Amino acid sequence: MRVVRPVVSDERKQLQEILNNLASMLMMSGCSSEDLAQEFAAVCRQLSARRSKESVSRSSKIDHMHVMSHWYRDPDYLDSVGKPLKLAFGGAKPSLTRLIARVLPGALPREVLESLLELGAVRESGGRYEPTGLNVNFSGDRAHWAYWNMKALQSVLQNMVHNLSHTEGQLYLAKAALNPRFPVSKLPAFHARMSRRALRFLSDIDADMQRLEVSGWEEQTTETGVLMFSFENPIRPGIGTSTTSGRAPRKAPRPDTAD
Amino acid sequence: MTEPLKLAVHQALLRMLVPLASLLLELGIGIGEFLSVAKLAYVRAARSQVKDAPGAMLRPNATRISVVTGLTRKDVASILAAGDDEPAVSPRGRHRAERVLSGWWSDSEFQDEFGRPAVLRVEGPRKSFEALCERYSGDPRFSAILEELIRVQAVKQSADGRVAALSRTYATVRWDPEGVLELGEELAEHLQTLLHNLKNPTRPRIARRIFNARLDPRYAPMLIRDLEQQLTTFGESVDDAVNAKQYTVSGDTDHRAVRLGIGFYLFEGEGEGPATSRLVQIPGRVRRKKHKKRSRGAAD
Numbered sequence: 001m002r003v004v005r006p007v008v009s010d011e012r013k014q015l016q017e018i019l020n021n022l023a024s025m026l027m028m029s030g031c032s033s034e035d036l037a038q039e040f041a042a043v044c045r046q047l048s049a050r051r052s053k054e055s056v057s058r059s060s061k062i063d064h065m066h067v068m069s070h071w072y073r074d075p076d077y078l079d080s081v082g083k084p085l086k087l088a089f090g091g092a093k094p095s096l097t098r099l100i101a102r103v104l105p106g107a108l109p110r111e112v113l114e115s116l117l118e119l120g121a122v123r124e125s126g127g128r129y130e131p132t133g134l135n136v137n138f139s140g141d142r143a144h145w146a147y148w149n150m151k152a153l154q155s156v157l158q159n160m161v162h163n164l165s166h167t168e169g170q171l172y173l174a175k176a177a178l179n180p181r182f183p184v185s186k187l188p189a190f191h192a193r194m195s196r197r198a199l200r201f202l203s204d205i206d207a208d209m210q211r212l213e214v215s216g217w218e219e220q221t222t223e224t225g226v227l228m229f230s231f232e233n234p235i236r237p238g239i240g241t242s243t244t245s246g247r248a249p250r251k252a253p254r255p256d257t258a259d
Numbered sequence: 260m261t262e263p264l265k266l267a268v269h270q271a272l273l274r275m276l277v278p279l280a281s282l283l284l285e286l287g288i289g290i291g292e293f294l295s296v297a298k299l300a301y302v303r304a305a306r307s308q309v310k311d312a313p314g315a316m317l318r319p320n321a322t323r324i325s326v327v328t329g330l331t332r333k334d335v336a337s338i339l340a341a342g343d344d345e346p347a348v349s350p351r352g353r354h355r356a357e358r359v360l361s362g363w364w365s366d367s368e369f370q371d372e373f374g375r376p377a378v379l380r381v382e383g384p385r386k387s388f389e390a391l392c393e394r395y396s397g398d399p400r401f402s403a404i405l406e407e408l409i410r411v412q413a414v415k416q417s418a419d420g421r422v423a424a425l426s427r428t429y430a431t432v433r434w435d436p437e438g439v440l441e442l443g444e445e446l447a448e449h450l451q452t453l454l455h456n457l458k459n460p461t462r463p464r465i466a467r468r469i470f471n472a473r474l475d476p477r478y479a480p481m482l483i484r485d486l487e488q489q490l491t492t493f494g495e496s497v498d499d500a501v502n503a504k505q506y507t508v509s510g511d512t513d514h515r516a517v518r519l520g521i522g523f524y525l526f527e528g529e530g531e532g533p534a535t536s537r538l539v540q541i542p543g544r545v546r547r548k549k550h551k552k553r554s555r556g557a558a559d
Contacts, residue, residue, distance in 0.1 A: 075477035082484030189367070189374025193499070200492040207485065 014150055021157035028164040061115035062136070062147055068121055069210055070103045071131050086128040089113065096129055102215070119144070134203055152227055173226065184235055191230060198228045286439065301328040302338045355396040356404050360413055362395035363424045364495075365502045376424035378417075381405065388422050397510070427498060445522060465521075472531040483525065490523055497521060 026036055071077050071084050076094050079085055087096040089109070097109040104112060113129070116122040119136045122129050138144040159172045182190070205226050214221060260268070283293055305324045321339060325332040363369050363376045369391050371377045379388045381401075392401035405422065408414035413426040456463040474482075500506075501519060508516040 073481055075481060078481055080480055082480035082482075186367070188372050189370065192373040192375070193495075197492055197496060200489060203485075204489060 014154060018150065018154050018157060021154070021161045025157060025160045025164060028161070061119060062144060062151075064104065064107070064112045064115040065119065065121060065136055067100055067103045067112060067116065068131055068134055069206055071099060072134055073207060073210055074099075084131050086125060086130045088128050134206070135199060152229075155225070155227055187232065194230060198230075202226065202228065282442070298330055298334060299338055301330060302335055306339075355398065356407050356413075357428075358395045359392050359404055360408065360424065360427065361498065361502050363391055364427050365499060366391075366394070366504060378421050378423045380421050381416075427495060448520075448522060470526070474530060479527070483527070486525060490525075494523075 023033070023036060027033060077085050077087070077099060085094060087094060087099065089095065090097045096113060100107060100109040100112045113122070117124070119138075120132060121136050122131055138148065159174060163171050163174055209224070280293075283289075302324055305327045308327070309320065309323055321332055321335045324330075324339075325335045328335070363379075367374070369377055369379065369386065377386065379386060379391065381387060382389045384390060388405055389399065389401045392404055393399045396404060398404075405414065405416075409416055409422075413424065413428070414422050415425050416422050452464050452466050456466055508514045
């Protein structure tokens, strides 16, 4: 008898994996499946109004940023001071079409270029294209944030589940620098400084991974990487300050997101 | 001293002296002038060694210094009699400007809300370049410092008269008296660290060289760009730490200040021919690292 299985989209698979990892992590930390199901249903009911009305694109435009990594590090695409060359879309070597074909074989160069232009990673200048930086800033684009958040959540949960089910020597990196008494007044400057350092660190790691990257399909490959986040927990009032009066805490600038 | 060690010392000395001689030739200093300064350095070094030796006498002994250095007793006596007069050029102006720049980047009173150096008006009792100079140079006369910082392009003055910090550091070596003095100071610091490590092998100060003598030149521009960016970010982090206000001795404490810092520089030159291995000295251990087809560095 032939069993007909329903087609499961990539988005659905990603959602299942996220929930699977979240539930695994919580159960491995001691929560019961009954409690989880009950609480999760209650939370979903409570938050149903917050569902985004916009249709969220699950496109992999952000994955096209990998082209930038090669553009900044392949000597064929750099000038004598290490600055990425301005490239024509097609034609003689070096061109954007050739670069894309090498980094993302099988992708449509025009489609990749559109993504990079949309992400602000590339700008056109006199009929040629030049990169704006190794990192992309999503600003207010909800679709990109949605894609990024799902990918990040999936990676973080996968890390947690892995570490809970493996022993010393097999663990993935999971380290943090925390301070319980950080002055709120210093937060904006701290976030700006930390973002600069984190971007430099991520760029270094990106270069390291790229040096080891393989171009063919001769051996098994996987996606790997490092994610960095900063956070602030609720503010505690200082002695002599009111919890209800005074200015609202200043929001730190949203940090750039590295590819 | 054994023959192999003597040979190594001669080779090391020659390697040090060739770039130094290039510099001195550029500056128009001939061998005669160099020798007279070298004699002075020998006497100072020997005097310091004699002073630190057990059972040392309070007054420097010309005969003893003469024996150690190989200089005539007359030469030694004449150098000792001249005292410790420094050359006329003083680095104090430069140091003041450097301290002002450092305070601008590290003191929240002179920064904007995101921790960047604030654009300052030149004069005024608070949050001004004048106030910054008063705090960090110890001198309310700020115009000479501002002029100097603008000249080396560490500071920019806009049309409305306000000033902005462009660089965290003072300019690098320049062909002027202060720039040349700075070069001497940097070389002396580097040599002092290496000398400390020779004398204190169990507690060496960090001193590392990382290089690839067989680098494909096509990759040099990218590596130089990345190293400059990495070291700039790292330098900012070090600057924030070593110049933190709470770590710095202020004028009204009894603490005696110490000098602490790091230095880094990039070097580039002719590569080597075929080589099978290199010996890399890392403080406390010796590591032999084989060259791969495309090596990424001689030390990890």
